[in-house]
Amino acid sequence: MARLPASAAPERPEMPTPMPWHRQAWEAAVRSGVPSMLLHGPAGIGERRFALAMAAHWLCEAPAEAPRRPCLECPGCRLVEAGNHPDLRLIEPASLAADDGDGEEEGAEPRAGADDKPKGKAPSQAILIGQLRPLNELAQLSSHRGGARVVVIHPADAMNVAASNALLKLLEEPPPGMRFLLVAHRLQRVSATVLSRCMRVALPRPGFDEAVGWLQAQGVGDAPTALALAGGAPQAALDDADPVRVALHRAWLRCVSGGGTTALAAARETKEAGAPQVLTWLVQWTHDLARVKAGARPRFHPAEAATLQRLSAAMTLRAITRLHRTLAQRQRWIRHPLNAQLTLEALWLDYLQATGAR
Numbered sequence: 031m032a033r034l035p036a037s038a039a040p041e042r043p044e045m046p047t048p049m050p051w052h053r054q055a056w057e058a059a060v061r062s063g064v065p066s067m068l069l070h071g072p073a074g075i076g077e078r079r080f081a082l083a084m085a086a087h088w089l090c091e092a093p094a095e096a097p098r099r100p101c102l103e104c105p106g107c108r109l110v111e112a113g114n115h116p117d118l119r120l121i122e123p124a125s126l127a128a129d130d131g132d133g134e135e136e137g138a139e140p141r142a143g144a145d146d147k148p149k150g151k152a153p154s155q156a157i158l159i160g161q162l163r164p165l166n167e168l169a170q171l172s173s174h175r176g177g178a179r180v181v182v183i184h185p186a187d188a189m190n191v192a193a194s195n196a197l198l199k200l201l202e203e204p205p206p207g208m209r210f211l212l213v214a215h216r217l218q219r220v221s222a223t224v225l226s227r228c229m230r231v232a233l234p235r236p237g238f239d240e241a242v243g244w245l246q247a248q249g250v251g252d253a254p255t256a257l258a259l260a261g262g263a264p265q266a267a268l269d270d271a272d273p274v275r276v277a278l279h280r281a282w283l284r285c286v287s288g289g290g291t292t293a294l295a296a297a298r299e300t301k302e303a304g305a306p307q308v309l310t311w312l313v314q315w316t317h318d319l320a321r322v323k324a325g326a327r328p329r330f331h332p333a334e335a336a337t338l339q340r341l342s343a344a345m346t347l348r349a350i351t352r353l354h355r356t357l358a359q360r361q362r363w364i365r366h367p368l369n370a371q372l373t374l375e376a377l378w379l380d381y382l383q384a385t386g387a388r
């Protein structure tokens with residue numbers, strides 16, 4: 031497919047083309063021709079990029095006989111790529127917008143802890159009703175460039191109830207020529223009525239080798255580790271390739287691998303990573319423990335296969351599953367722990383007691 035000249039500028043917007051592992055989903059979505067879609071899948075695998083590519087597809091001004099849309103060459107495609115197409119609205123939580131430029135746009139659950147800002151009022155992680163109000167105005171206007179008007183909501187599961195209701199009104203009676211692209215990571219958090227108004231497009235996670243190959247092509251050193259750190263999500267891995275995070279992960283890995291540590295010591299050692307991040311890693315780690323116990327390849331920590339093997343050998347599959355479930359349940363309330371040290375100790379106690387990794 032035609033590519034625009036690559037630029038090294040870090041603030042360069044994402045190119046509106048789908049990731050290679052989303053080709054099949056892309057073809058199906060394009061063929062469907064529906065006006066509104068809900069894209070769903072894990073965070074950080076290129077779902078935002080898919081949405082922008084679909085927006086560009088709808089806004090492309092290439093002649094009808096063009097071999098591909100988006101053509102990436104017409105004014106419509108160029109405006110989408112530059113992030114200032116007048117008929118495109120991208121609605122995201124303030125926390126993502128505030129992080130523009132340091133590559134957090136795929137921000138999501140796996141990196142909750144890293145998002146905590148030490149000073150000032152934290153920007154909202156929700157999409158608020160005020161962000162949707164201008165859409166009513168947009169609905170009254172005609173298209174600037176004579177084509178469709180496209181609204182991208184990323185992620186749709188971050189909309190609060192009021193915002194969700196406001197969107198529903200638009201989805202129920204879509205203004206002529208207005209199309210919607212919702213991106214969701216957790217479908218259960220999207221209201222059923224909103225869901226019922228959109229065609230769902232599932233976006234798969236790429237296989238390990240494909241993701242590593244893609245990261246290497248983007249110039250990421252030690253792509254397997256970067257991928258593991260990002261929970262197998264390559265776009266997140268690319269955004270996150272950060273030496274500080276690697277060091278935090280290494281400290282966590284020492285604790286999780288055993289070697290005489292106590293919950294108290296482990297909590298201290300992983301304090302900087304933060305409880306939400308430590309928990310995410312533990313949930314992924316216990317997922318891998320269960321996979322290895324069942325004779326499968328680890329998904330999140332392929333480089334730690336030997337440690338996973340050793341730890342899982344000392345446990346029953348039932349014990350691993352129970353531990354994994356306990357930790358996964360804790361994810362519901364972990365985002366704002368009242369006492370980080372106590373929370374971390376409780377997590378490590380769960381883990382160390384169950385695995386005997388002491």
Ligand SMILES: [Zn+2]
Nearest residue numbers: 090101104107
């Ligand atoms: Zn075009």
